[in-house]
Amino acid sequence: MQNLGRLGFSEEQADLLDVAANFCAQRSPVQRVRALMTDELGHDPGVWRETVDLGWLGVAIPEAYGGVGLSLAEVVPIAEQMGRRLLTVPFVSSTLAAQALLKGASEDQKQRILPLIVSGSPATLALAEAESDWDLEAIASTAMRLPDGGLTLSGVKRLTVDAHVAERIITSVMLDGSPALVIVDAADIPAAARRRETIIDETRRSFEIDLTGVPVAGANLMPQELARHALHHIHLAANLLTAAEMCGGAQAVIDTTLDYLKTRKQFGQLIGSYQALKHPIVDAYVRYEQARSHLYSAAHNFSDQGAGEIATRMAKAEADAAFSFASDRAIQFHGGFGFTYDCDAQLYRRRAIWSAAQHGDATYHKRRLAELLLPAP
Amino acid sequence: MSDAPGPDPKDLAAFAEDADAWFRENVEPDPGFMLPLTFMEVGTDQQFDFLQNWQRRVYEAGYLGASWPKAYGGGGLHPDFQAAATRAMRRANGPIMLNAIGLNWTGPLLLDLGSEAHRHAYLKGILSAEDIWCQGFSEPDHGSDLGSAQTRAVRDGDHYIVNGSKIWTTLGRYARYMILLARTNPDAPRKYDGLSFFLAPMKAGGVETTPIRKLTGEHGFTQTFFNDARIPASGRIGEEGDGWKVAMRTLEYERGARGGQAGGYVSVQADAWDVVRLAERSTRAGRPALEDPVIRERMVDFIIEIQSLSLCRDRLSVSPLNAERPSGLPLSSKLMQTEFARRINEFAVTLTGARGAYYVGDPNAVDDGIWARAYLNAFSATIGGGTSQIQHNIIAEHVLGLPKG
Ligand SMILES: Cc1cc2nc3c(=O)[nH]c(=O)nc-3n(C[C@H](O)[C@H](O)[C@H](O)COP(=O)(O)OP(=O)(O)OC[C@H]3O[C@@H](n4cnc5c(N)ncnc54)[C@H](O)[C@@H]3O)c2cc1C
Numbered sequence: 001m002q003n004l005g006r007l008g009f010s011e012e013q014a015d016l017l018d019v020a021a022n023f024c025a026q027r028s029p030v031q032r033v034r035a036l037m038t039d040e041l042g043h044d045p046g047v048w049r050e051t052v053d054l055g056w057l058g059v060a061i062p063e064a065y066g067g068v069g070l071s072l073a074e075v076v077p078i079a080e081q082m083g084r085r086l087l088t089v090p091f092v093s094s095t096l097a098a099q100a101l102l103k104g105a106s107e108d109q110k111q112r113i114l115p116l117i118v119s120g121s122p123a124t125l126a127l128a129e130a131e132s133d134w135d136l137e138a139i140a141s142t143a144m145r146l147p148d149g150g151l152t153l154s155g156v157k158r159l160t161v162d163a164h165v166a167e168r169i170i171t172s173v174m175l176d177g178s179p180a181l182v183i184v185d186a187a188d189i190p191a192a193a194r195r196r197e198t199i200i201d202e203t204r205r206s207f208e209i210d211l212t213g214v215p216v217a218g219a220n221l222m223p224q225e226l227a228r229h230a231l232h233h234i235h236l237a238a239n240l241l242t243a244a245e246m247c248g249g250a251q252a253v254i255d256t257t258l259d260y261l262k263t264r265k266q267f268g269q270l271i272g273s274y275q276a277l278k279h280p281i282v283d284a285y286v287r288y289e290q291a292r293s294h295l296y297s298a299a300h301n302f303s304d305q306g307a308g309e310i311a312t313r314m315a316k317a318e319a320d321a322a323f324s325f326a327s328d329r330a331i332q333f334h335g336g337f338g339f340t341y342d343c344d345a346q347l348y349r350r351r352a353i354w355s356a357a358q359h360g361d362a363t364y365h366k367r368r369l370a371e372l373l374l375p376a377p
Numbered sequence: 378m379s380d381a382p383g384p385d386p387k388d389l390a391a392f393a394e395d396a397d398a399w400f401r402e403n404v405e406p407d408p409g410f411m412l413p414l415t416f417m418e419v420g421t422d423q424q425f426d427f428l429q430n431w432q433r434r435v436y437e438a439g440y441l442g443a444s445w446p447k448a449y450g451g452g453g454l455h456p457d458f459q460a461a462a463t464r465a466m467r468r469a470n471g472p473i474m475l476n477a478i479g480l481n482w483t484g485p486l487l488l489d490l491g492s493e494a495h496r497h498a499y500l501k502g503i504l505s506a507e508d509i510w511c512q513g514f515s516e517p518d519h520g521s522d523l524g525s526a527q528t529r530a531v532r533d534g535d536h537y538i539v540n541g542s543k544i545w546t547t548l549g550r551y552a553r554y555m556i557l558l559a560r561t562n563p564d565a566p567r568k569y570d571g572l573s574f575f576l577a578p579m580k581a582g583g584v585e586t587t588p589i590r591k592l593t594g595e596h597g598f599t600q601t602f603f604n605d606a607r608i609p610a611s612g613r614i615g616e617e618g619d620g621w622k623v624a625m626r627t628l629e630y631e632r633g634a635r636g637g638q639a640g641g642y643v644s645v646q647a648d649a650w651d652v653v654r655l656a657e658r659s660t661r662a663g664r665p666a667l668e669d670p671v672i673r674e675r676m677v678d679f680i681i682e683i684q685s686l687s688l689c690r691d692r693l694s695v696s697p698l699n700a701e702r703p704s705g706l707p708l709s710s711k712l713m714q715t716e717f718a719r720r721i722n723e724f725a726v727t728l729t730g731a732r733g734a735y736y737v738g739d740p741n742a743v744d745d746g747i748w749a750r751a752y753l754n755a756f757s758a759t760i761g762g763g764t765s766q767i768q769h770n771i772i773a774e775h776v777l778g779l780p781k782g
Contacts, residue, residue, distance in 0.1 A: 004687075006687075006688070006691050007691035007695065008691075009695045009697065009698060013697075014697040017698075018697070258777055258778070258779070262778065262779065262780070272780055273781065273782045274782065275766075275769070278770070278779055279766070279769040279773070281777065281779075282772045282773050282777065283769075285705070285709075285772065286709050286772070289705055290682075290685035290688075290713070292698070293685060293688035293691070293692050294681075294685060294688060296688075296695075296698060297684075297691075314681050314684060317681065318681060366674055366678070367674070369680075370673040370674065370676070370677050373677060373680055374653065374667060374673055374676060375657065375667065377665075377667070377668035377673075
């Protein structure tokens, strides 16, 4: 039998969970979320500043690069609480860009850029393409070497989160026939090369970027021999943090639905007394608690070679199942109001679909888990 | 609960090592007949005798009741010692502990609420399996609605005279004592306030049991009839009218929401990996069933789910992760575990393909038919101890704060 890992929880995680729960609840009430949905920027720069001042951008970055020196396990409670309150600052995108640098950059690149991220310079990853689905190594974009040692890029990246504020964008290209990661200065991307995408989750900002002709200085090519390893790490880290956001979202949508079941009356009774609503909401709740146990197991085991990948894929698969079910039932259990734009159920249902589409949904991860857990056919 | 100081890690490690060695030595790999997977499944005298003897030996070796006080027959050790012994038992795949109702709910109840006389009279016999206990809560007309139970107990001097009938009495045929919920005041304004809780002798005049045949065709539980049965008033726990409160407390021990159990386990968990191996052995068109992508995906679902159960158990002790709804995981665990067991056994039966049509006793049955039998028996836990539907109501009302229906 395989070692699937046990659950563990550190004092630092407990502290961060506590602080993040309060902070996100206060800074991101749902009226505020709705106001920001129609705002071009899509987040509150003051809240971003506070996030930076709390030191959260440096949580998983070693002290040598200006960080706090903890790990992604401690980022999980923050991402969870942000997901719960639909709080959108470029925190997860910048954290993942930092992870790409930690695993795939040269010492010089890490020294140069990680401290900037810690102090609030947003960064993001541009990895997805038209044909790539969730395979980060299926890359069609290319880089060509220039005589001066620099590169010039071509290709189109999609679903690049927070590209409107990121000062650095780490993107994947084929170079000399194999994958490479490069650090692009956002200033080198012409405004016309960036198109804001219409995405199902209106709280987020996501962009298509045409890389054609974008220059990259030689110093910004990340060591190519680390690229595959870095891409694998990014895939898992992104799934871990997305699973965290999804667990938070599942909790919130269950709470929102419960509020309605405890106030809305039909046939002279609170609708929450009807078992046709009561029992499925219990199923949603139990599913959520199980997903949350998987989440904190994945956080705890993340750095372990074998158990970490298994636990992370399980966490994402379960978070998807739990959040999708809870938010689907949330619409139904609000009746006609559930069908309206004003009902918050849609915010969570749309978020759940968005998050499932990030780096692999439940079916995808279960297929990978079959390979990891069961004898090969 | 325990009359011992905190454990010395060295002592604990030595104890665990001894326990491992003892169970390795003493667990018989194959007693030559099918052993029950849960205490609710004990059906034949052969099974009963084997398990009674097994529990007595475990107790005498010091690996059951290790943390109950010495004065009542326990080992007087810190609870960590019993936990280590239980782990050793599990590692060696030891058979279940038979006297579940005594070990897991009567015992802790007496330690918490019983008199000195009760503890001296009953606890040792519970541990040694000399005195088997059963539970008389459900009645033919009142199961989920336990608060409406009608079996009557009327005070008569030092005794109560009991009339009525209890049903689905697990181990009823073998039990020497019953924890009995009976109505002492039919005129109480609230039905719950008319109930009292008793430790009642089963081998007494006016108490009779008749066996009931289970869906598997075997005999399991009984119906228990009381005809002017006299039970001593000294066996009452709490005052007259406190019966409902005491009964609810025993359910908390049963569900593990309250501690004090003697240790060991009273049912064997379905294991997803056994089912993986079954899928490797089973075939579809000449190929292992485990090569079928649909079967692979369902298998992964079960592995994820069994891991959920284990992680949720780990999480019980991580209070910051349970701060918002502290009773959520404890009150959900019965539902999660019992429904999982039912579904994975059902899946296992389908894996055996055409041979799923055979049943226990046929030479062509896969693994002697244990999967089908385990599936049918799995309903014991989704119905007994409060049905899964009632568990949903409990979680909805007590964890999520929804109104009663
Ligand atoms: C193997 C086994 C061992 C048992 N051992 C014992 C024992 O040792 N001692 C003992 O006292 N009892 C024992 N029981 C009895 C058990 O506790 C009851 O069977 C159980 O509580 C259900 O009661 P019932 O059988 O009367 O079913 P009912 O209460 O009549 O239920 C019938 C159906 O209606 C559903 N239902 C009932 N009320 C509601 C509601 N409010 N909301 C939604 N659905 C509802 C139930 O879920 C069930 O599906 C045992 C049962 C089994 C199966």
